[in-house]
Amino acid sequence: MDEAVVWLTIFILSVFVGIEVISKVSSTLHTPLMSGANAIHGIILLGAVLVTGTTDSDVALVVGLVAIVLAAVNMVGGFVVTDRMLQMFVRKKKPAAPTNEGGAA
Amino acid sequence: MPTWVQLVYLACAVCFILALKGLSGPKTARAGNLVGAAAAVVAVIVPFIYLDLDHVPLIVAAIAVGTVGGVIGAQRVQMTQMPQMVALFNGVGGGAAALVALLELDEMIPHADDVSWFTLAATAFTILVGSISFAGSIITFAKLQELMTSRPVVFPGLPIVFGGAGIAAIVLGVLTVTGPSMTVGIVLALLGLLIGVLLVLPVGGADVPIVISLLNAFTGLTVAAGGYVLSNVVLLVAGTLVGSSGTFLTLLMAKAMGRSVTNILFGALKGGSTLGAGEASDRPVRSAGPEDVAILLGYADRVIIVPGYGLAVAQAQHTLRELVDVLGARGTQVDYAIHPVAGRMPGHMNVLLAEAQVPYEQLIEMDEINGDFKHTDVVLVVGANDVVNPAAKTTPGAPIYGMPILNADEAKQIVFMKRSMRPGFAGIENELLFDPKTTLLFGDAKDSLGKLLNAVKAL
Numbered sequence: 001m002d003e004a005v006v007w008l009t010i011f012i013l014s015v016f017v018g019i020e021v022i023s024k025v026s027s028t029l030h031t032p033l034m035s036g037a038n039a040i041h042g043i044i045l046l047g048a049v050l051v052t053g054t055t056d057s058d059v060a061l062v063v064g065l066v067a068i069v070l071a072a073v074n075m076v077g078g079f080v081v082t083d084r085m086l087q088m089f090v091r092k093k094k095p096a097a098p099t100n101e102g103g104a105a
Numbered sequence: 106m107p108t109w110v111q112l113v114y115l116a117c118a119v120c121f122i123l124a125l126k127g128l129s130g131p132k133t134a135r136a137g138n139l140v141g142a143a144a145a146v147v148a149v150i151v152p153f154i155y156l157d158l159d160h161v162p163l164i165v166a167a168i169a170v171g172t173v174g175g176v177i178g179a180q181r182v183q184m185t186q187m188p189q190m191v192a193l194f195n196g197v198g199g200g201a202a203a204l205v206a207l208l209e210l211d212e213m214i215p216h217a218d219d220v221s222w223f224t225l226a227a228t229a230f231t232i233l234v235g236s237i238s239f240a241g242s243i244i245t246f247a248k249l250q251e252l253m254t255s256r257p258v259v260f261p262g263l264p265i266v267f268g269g270a271g272i273a274a275i276v277l278g279v280l281t282v283t284g285p286s287m288t289v290g291i292v293l294a295l296l297g298l299l300i301g302v303l304l305v306l307p308v309g310g311a312d313v314p315i316v317i318s319l320l321n322a323f324t325g326l327t328v329a330a331g332g333y334v335l336s337n338v339v340l341l342v343a344g345t346l347v348g349s350s351g352t353f354l355t356l357l358m359a360k361a362m363g364r365s366v367t368n369i370l371f372g373a374l375k376g377g378s379t380l381g382a383g384e385a386s387d388r389p390v391r392s393a394g395p396e397d398v399a400i401l402l403g404y405a406d407r408v409i410i411v412p413g414y415g416l417a418v419a420q421a422q423h424t425l426r427e428l429v430d431v432l433g434a435r436g437t438q439v440d441y442a443i444h445p446v447a448g449r450m451p452g453h454m455n456v457l458l459a460e461a462q463v464p465y466e467q468l469i470e471m472d473e474i475n476g477d478f479k480h481t482d483v484v485l486v487v488g489a490n491d492v493v494n495p496a497a498k499t500t501p502g503a504p505i506y507g508m509p510i511l512n513a514d515e516a517k518q519i520v521f522m523k524r525s526m527r528p529g530f531a532g533i534e535n536e537l538l539f540d541p542k543t544t545l546l547f548g549d550a551k552d553s554l555g556k557l558l559n560a561v562k563a564l
Contacts, residue, residue, distance in 0.1 A: 004223055007333055007341065014329075014342050017122055018349030025129035025354075027361060027470065028443075030451035034354060035191050036128040036138050038321050039145070040121055041328045041347045042194070044202045045168070046149050047335050051208045052167075053158030060208050061160060065167040067204035072171020073178070074198035075149075079142035081179035081190055082128075086135040088184075088459035 032089075035082040042075025110155050111338070113147065118342035120144030125350055148339050184460050185417040188449045189249035192317045196242025199324040202331050203235030203294055209334050210281070210290045222282050227330040229281035232290055233274055235327045236297025237304065238320045244305040245313055245320065249449065255310030267303045270296055304370065309504070311491065312369040314450040315358050319366065322351025361445035363497070363508035372504075390526070390538055392545040395553060398520050399560030401544070402432060405482035405518075408439045409474065411511055412458065414448050415488020415524065419550035422461035425487060428558045429467070435561075441467050442474045442484075442511050444492035471511055478515040486513060486521045488550050494535040503533055519543045522553050 025033055048071045052064030120140050127137015149168075152158060175194070182190045206228050213220045213228070247253045277293045308316050325347025332340025359366050402408060410429065416422055429439045441463065447454035455468060478484065486493055493513040496503040513519055514537055521538060523545060537543060546553050 004221070010338065010341055011329065011333075011345055014345035015349040018125065018346040019353045021122060021126040021346075022129045022350045022353060025357075026131070027357075027445040027451045028455045028468075029129060029131060029134060030354065030358060030445075031187065031191075031453050031456055032134055032138075033125075033128045033452075034318055034321055034351070034450070035187070035194075036134075036141060037125065037325070037347045037351055037354075038191055038195050038198070039138075040124065040141050040343050041198050041202075041321075041325045043121075043145050043148060043340060043343045044198055044205060044328045044331060045145075045171075046152070047205045047328070047331050047337065047340050048201055049149060049158070049164055049168075050152055050156075050335055050337070051205050051212075052164055053152065053156065053160060055208065055212075056159070057211075060211060061163070063204055064208055065163060067201040067208070068164060068167035069171040069174070070197040070204070071201035072168045073175040074194045074201065075145055075175070076172045077175025077179045077190075078194045078198075079138060079145070080176050081182065081187070081194070082138045083135065083142075084179060085184070085187065085456050086138060088456055089131060089134065089465075 032082055032085045035078060035085060039075060039078025039082055042071055042078050045071035045075050047071075107155055110151055113151055114337070114339045117144040117148040117339050121339075121343045121346055125346060184457050185414075185420075185448075186250070187453065187456065188314055188317060189246045191450075192242045192245040192249065192320070195317065195321050195324055196239045196246065199235045199238025199242065199320070199327060201235075202324065202327040203232050203239060203297065205331055206231035206235060206334065207287075207290050207294060209331075210285060211287060214285055214287065217285050220285075224334055225282045225285055226278065227333045228285075229278040229290075229293060231327050231330045231334065232281075232293050233278065233297045233300075234323050234330075236294045237301040238324045238327060240298040240301025241305045241316070241320050241323075242301075244302055245317055248305070248308075248310060248313055255313070257309045258306040263303065263307065267300070270300050270303065274300060307371075308369060311505075312362075312364065314446070315355060315362070315364070315366065315369050317450070318351060318355040318358055322348050322355060325349075325351050358446070358451050361451055361509070363505070388539055390545050391541075391543065392547055395546065395556035396560045398544065398546050399557055399564060401483050401518055401520065402437070402485065402557070403435060403561050403564040405437055407477075407481045408432060408437055408483045408485060409478065409481050409513075409516070410439065410441045411444070411484060411486045411489050411493055411513055412441060412447060412454055413487065413489020413492065415490075415522075416550050417448060417454075417457045417488070419488065419552075421487070421549075421551035421554050422457055422463070424551055424554040424558060426458075426461045426463050428554055428561065429463075431558065431561055435564075439467070440469050440474065440477075442471065442513075443468050444471050444489075444511055445509075447489065447492055471509060475512050478512040481516040483518045483520060484513045484516040486519065487554070488522065490523075490535055491533075493537060494533065495537055496533060496535070499536075505533065513537065514540065517542065520546060522546045522548070522550055524549060
């Protein structure tokens, strides 16, 4: 099989997987999901490292390092901020619910 | 590439699928995010092991700088500023992808005859769309951070400039395939920046979250194309997953707001229906003091709270929760009605209220609570406006027409807590404010809620 077709196959299947895995998300989780997906594309950091680590031009090195900084901000910041958001959903189990025992009205 | 590396990359790709799957359920979301983070870290470490990379100290230093920057930003950001933070992170990711593609182009040019046209096309795509995503996200950030107006910005000739830039981008893309050169690549990147700015400028503030989601999907596709260029399966799979799920999420959000994506992007160009009047009205309204509102609330059997972005801006969610606790102790049944787009992004309000430790069971989604309003004594609208604006149902010309709203107008009494008569984020007047059933309590939400709390306690 032509190599390009192999890549195309992976691409097409990933499109469907991407839609399928999030199809049942509740609107409550839209914001963290967007933020988490945003962090995942920070994986461009890997690409930036590969390109920068194999270059022998000074200009390319500088550009590559800038790309690495930007990508690291995207990836690390994205995962940390998503975790911060999701932490707040976990705390909901605390018994802070108001009860009706006071009944002054 | 050694087999073990390919297998590790495959495992990472699977982890990203599991991460998205986890993120779409409340119980598994946090674990999902951590799985994704772990896979990303592993994937980045792998090339240091199997390749003999140059400039390792500089690369590690650059990663450290970005990591520190990202962590500080992520830790310091207020929950209310989350949408613009996501926009910013998305933008830098898109920018990084465009730079990576430019560097790849630079490497290809000496032996361009051996490179397939498809690879060159993917490179051009990454440069262009990465730049669009970068510039668009920065403008989005500026709009939400209120560094610039959040209203749609249009100027005469914008459609022509936009169309011209689009055609030029296609021409340059073709040139990159037929005769690649760095000049063409750099001009393509600059053109991408211009298109990104032009794309987001005409979008009104209320629609900006949809645009963030769309640009997020763009960056995902960019990363996927970059993965093809670098022959790296992790980038391809991760980028495609984000691209497709992001596109789907964008459509879900647009549906929740009753808008179409084309209308959001190009509505203002077609004749300015997203432009609201944006002016305060001087029609008479009924306003009252905290004591009067306290009596309304204190002797009600059923109260529904409609929280909005104004609540979050005033950081009043903790005071609100106290008030609800006191009312609950008096025997009043109180729930929060959460509109899907309350706050500035879908689900944003849930995050903000969870931060204030409001129990999850009290947060009721729109479809579930909408039937309850007619049996409700008092609806307390705190810092919200557009999500209860009946114009969405009654005025076909209104920018929010068709958006599902909370039926606050069906309740026996409505209390609006507002800073001023300024219209909401969508920039249109709310008829409900002038309804005879409506009472207004003017002031900063936190301040007013504090007074209200004391007044209820004193009953």
